[in-house]
Amino acid sequence: QVHLVESGGGLVKPGGSLRLSCAASGFTFSDYYMSWIRQAPGKGLEWVSYISGSGSNMYYADSVKGRFTISRDNAKNSLYLQINSLRAEDTAVYYCAVEMTTTDYWGQGTLVTVSS
Amino acid sequence: DIVMTQSPDSLAVSLGERATINCKSSQSVLYSSNNKNYLAWYQQKPGQPPKLLIYWASTRESGVPDRFSGSGSGTDFTLTISSLQAEDVAVYYCQQYYSTRTFGPGTKVGIK
Numbered sequence: 001q002v003h004l005v006e007s008g009g010g011l012v013k014p015g016g017s018l019r020l021s022c023a024a025s026g027f028t029f030s031d032y033y034m035s036w037i038r039q040a041p042g043k044g045l046e047w048v049s050y051i052s053g054s055g056s057n058m059y060y061a062d063s064v065k066g067r068f069t070i071s072r073d074n075a076k077n078s079l080y081l082q083i084n085s086l087r088a089e090d091t092a093v094y095y096c097a098v099e100m101t102t103t104d105y106w107g108q109g110t111l112v113t114v115s116s
Numbered sequence: 117d118i119v120m121t122q123s124p125d126s127l128a129v130s131l132g133e134r135a136t137i138n139c140k141s142s143q144s145v146l147y148s149s150n151n152k153n154y155l156a157w158y159q160q161k162p163g164q165p166p167k168l169l170i171y172w173a174s175t176r177e178s179g180v181p182d183r184f185s186g187s188g189s190g191t192d193f194t195l196t197i198s199s200l201q202a203e204d205v206a207v208y209y210c211q212q213y214y215s216t217r218t219f220g221p222g223t224k225v226g227i228k
Binding site for chain 2: 035037044045046047050059061062095097099102103104106107108109
């Protein structure tokens with residue numbers, strides 16, 4: 001079955017960088033767009049970015065453009081999110097997700113905390 | 117970007133009663149070439165990732181109880197829980213996927 005596992009979160013100082021990873025299994029990874037969505041503590045969902053199956057097309061929310069970079073390695077069935085110039089408002093649980101024709105799957109998320 | 121709004125922010129409904137959540141998009145999410153509304157509804161319970169309930173505005177995801185229904189077109193949409201059960205206590209989000217993705221702010225549903 002489809003399984004998504006995020007990793008790489010942690011406590012980071014403002015201005016720092018972090019690389020999140022998402023390991024995927026149970027489906028043909030290269031066939032699907034993959035997304036990152038985040039949720040600040042006690043707040044709603046915010047779509048962050050997605051990337052096409054080939055990795056050639058990437059899209060970002062305006063709030064993260066220029067600081068976040070999404071990428072994927074189809075040979076490793078892995079999705080990544082490079083986050084630079086971290087701010088307090090980037091504190092959130094970051095989920096990876098895959099959309100299929102009639103359903104989608106989400107990981108359990110990884111927590112990023114930005115604090116001095 | 118398409119902005120999504122939801123109303124109310126929260127509601128409390130007696131068990132077995134109807135719950136209605138409204139969602140509005142800042143522009144139409146109806147794609148004319150296939151006459152489909154690019155609108156989904158998600159349910160999120162504490163400590164869990166969101167779960168897809170409805171897509172194409174009114175199509176229930178496999179396994180979702182039929183007390184959940186979606187309606188609407190263009191810019192105005194509704195999620196209805198026809199007979200609220202205790203396990204339906206959650207936050208509900210609408211999401212447009214017409215142009216990238218945007219979520220509504222969420223509606224918290226509780227028991228009266």
